[in-house]
Amino acid sequence: MSKEKSKGLALHWKILIGMALGIVWAFISIYKGFNEFTNDWIAPFGTIFIRALKFIAIPLVMFSIIVGISSLHDIKKLGRVGAKTLGVYLITTVLAVSIGLIFVNIARPGDAISEEQKIHNRIEYELWVKSLDGAVEFKDDIRLSEDPKYAAIVEKISGEEVVVDENVAKVQSAADANKDAGPLSALVDMVPENIVLSLGNPKLMLQVIVFSIFFGICLLFITTEKSAPVIKVFDGINEVFLKMVDVVMKGAPFFVFALMAAKLSSMANSIDELLDLLASLGQYSLVVIVGLLFLIFMYPLLVSMLVKKIKYAEFWRKISPAQLTAFSTSSSAATLPVTMECVEDGVGVKKEISSFVLPIGATVNMDGTSLYQAVAVIFLAQLHGIDLALGEQLIIVMTATLASIGSAAVPSAGLVMLMMVLISVGLNPAWIAIIIPVDRILDMCRTVVNVTGDASVTTIIAASENELKTES
Numbered sequence: 001m002s003k004e005k006s007k008g009l010a011l012h013w014k015i016l017i018g019m020a021l022g023i024v025w026a027f028i029s030i031y032k033g034f035n036e037f038t039n040d041w042i043a044p045f046g047t048i049f050i051r052a053l054k055f056i057a058i059p060l061v062m063f064s065i066i067v068g069i070s071s072l073h074d075i076k077k078l079g080r081v082g083a084k085t086l087g088v089y090l091i092t093t094v095l096a097v098s099i100g101l102i103f104v105n106i107a108r109p110g111d112a113i114s115e116e117q118k119i120h121n122r123i124e125y126e127l128w129v130k131s132l133d134g135a136v137e138f139k140d141d142i143r144l145s146e147d148p149k150y151a152a153i154v155e156k157i158s159g160e161e162v163v164v165d166e167n168v169a170k171v172q173s174a175a176d177a178n179k180d181a182g183p184l185s186a187l188v189d190m191v192p193e194n195i196v197l198s199l200g201n202p203k204l205m206l207q208v209i210v211f212s213i214f215f216g217i218c219l220l221f222i223t224t225e226k227s228a229p230v231i232k233v234f235d236g237i238n239e240v241f242l243k244m245v246d247v248v249m250k251g252a253p254f255f256v257f258a259l260m261a262a263k264l265s266s267m268a269n270s271i272d273e274l275l276d277l278l279a280s281l282g283q284y285s286l287v288v289i290v291g292l293l294f295l296i297f298m299y300p301l302l303v304s305m306l307v308k309k310i311k312y313a314e315f316w317r318k319i320s321p322a323q324l325t326a327f328s329t330s331s332s333a334a335t336l337p338v339t340m341e342c343v344e345d346g347v348g349v350k351k352e353i354s355s356f357v358l359p360i361g362a363t364v365n366m367d368g369t370s371l372y373q374a375v376a377v378i379f380l381a382q383l384h385g386i387d388l389a390l391g392e393q394l395i396i397v398m399t400a401t402l403a404s405i406g407s408a409a410v411p412s413a414g415l416v417m418l419m420m421v422l423i424s425v426g427l428n429p430a431w432i433a434i435i436i437p438v439d440r441i442l443d444m445c446r447t448v449v450n451v452t453g454d455a456s457v458t459t460i461i462a463a464s465e466n467e468l469k470t471e472s
Contacts (some may be wrong), residue, residue, distance in 0.1 A: 011249065012324055015253050015325070016324065017253060018256040018257040019256050019257070021257050021260075022264070025261040026260065026265040027264075030264075034265075035266070038261055038262060039265070043258065045255055046256075048255070049251075049252070050331065053325075053329065053337055054331070056245060056248070057333050057334060059237075060340070061209065062208050062212045063212075063234050063238040064340065065212035066212050067235050067238050068354070069212075069216025069217060070216050080465075081461065084461050085457070085461060089453075090401070093401045096368070096449075097374045097396065098374075098397060099291055100370070101374045101396065103291045105378065107286075107287045109286070109379050110383040111382055119150065120157070122384055122385035123144050127154070127158065190207060192204065195208070205362065206363050206364075242340075245337040246341070252325065255328075256325075284375070284376075288371070289445055292368055292446055295367060295368065296449055299452050302456060302460070306463065310347065310459065315459070319343070319451075321338055322335055322341075322451050326447040326450070329447070330443045330444045332450045336358065340354055342455065348468055350462060357454075357458040357461055358455075365450065365453055368445070368446030368448065370400045371449070372446050373417060374397070377421050380435070383434070396424070399420065
């Protein structure tokens with residue numbers, strides 16, 4: 001391929017260099033007091049990069065799906081590919097949640113705190129349950145708050161003023177909206193009222209996908225004489241958006257530098273504060289990252305096992321630009337144009353498969369986010385002296401899997417999902433405040449898993465349909 005043979009440093013190496021320089025700049029910025037300069041003169045370029053990818057992503061999804069479906073011609077094949085796509089994505093999500101539960105139950109990061117702090121947390125939990133007047137039941141028979149020797153702690157906690165974290169309040173509002181929705185609300189939300197408005201909102205990506213699938217299927221039912229001009233126009237528009245991705249990605253190393261410099265320098269006012277922040281919740285973060293790394297290395301292994309013509313290292317190399325873009329943007333939707341380019345031009349998946357499977361994956365396949373939720377819920381329970389039973393952990397598997405389907409492919413959407421999972425097992429949703437300080441870093445890591453999973457599943461499905469191009 002021409003891109004592989006081009007001279008100079010490969011794009012993924014350039015992006016890695018940009019990322020490393022961004023981290024170095026952040027430490028210099030914090031140490032020398034350049035944070036205001038970084039925020040005013042460097043951060044905007046990172047914002048421009050994400051915006052550019054996002055405004056490309058949604059129309060690219062629409063035109064790619066329509067062109068991809070119209071090129072299938074066979075409705076039976078479309079149904080088969082759709083069933084495979086949803087089935088494999090569902091399996092990988094359940095697998096991710098299960099791996100997260102295994103890791104966190106073995107490592108038990110919540111037990112790292114002192115016994116005194118755990119008692120304090122447990123009593124705080126019990127007082128919260130009592131305040132709800134039976135709306136939530138206790139997780140076990142322990143009642144430390146009723147033990148006379150802890151009366152002083154109970155009195156202290158009861159007298160403390162409740163401070164509502166602004167970030168928690170925002171997430172709580174979004175979670176409440178989802179909680180109060182009816183049983184078929186997810187189905188209703190899939191159908192757009194106005195496709196133009198849906199195209200302007202990344203959170204409504206699922207509506208764009210539904211419209212595009214419907215449009216593409218209807219093209220198959222009209223005469224070729226009338227459908228051919230429409231398909232030709234859409235195919236041309238699709239190629240223009242793909243070229244936009246090429247152009248934007250030429251500046252990716254600089255944009256990634258700006259993103260990393262801005263993110264890290266905005267997290268702290270001193271080097272010690274930044275190091276403390278990165279070290280806080282260390283064991284919890286380590287468990288999440290180890291679990292995510294397990295998935296990142298497992299997916300290419302599955303591809304190399306199921307698709308004999310693709311080697312492990314080769315697959316890694318070809319999707320690495322998408323992984324690095326995912327890490328820097330923390331958004332599956334913003335990364336989607338890059339993922340499509342990597343899978344089509346690099347791996348060799350034919351457009352009719354990638355244009356259908358990848359957009360669905362960016363919306364419903366949140367394996368990294370699902371694993372993170374499983375670890376976070378059990379960690380927060382352990383932190384408060386609560387051992388969730390097997391039945392409650394199975395509820396976490398089901399809730400995290402279902403919640404991931406409707407999650408927006410945008411940064412920190414996982415926090416809203418996490419609140420819903422906490423509520424489903426009767427734990428305090430406000431506990432997300434404990435993990436918010438490290439959420440941004442973990443969000444970057446889990447987005448890499450989401451994108452890697454999308455690319456892997458797309459490759460496996462393409463191979464099963466004999467839609468994988470081989471290099472001569």
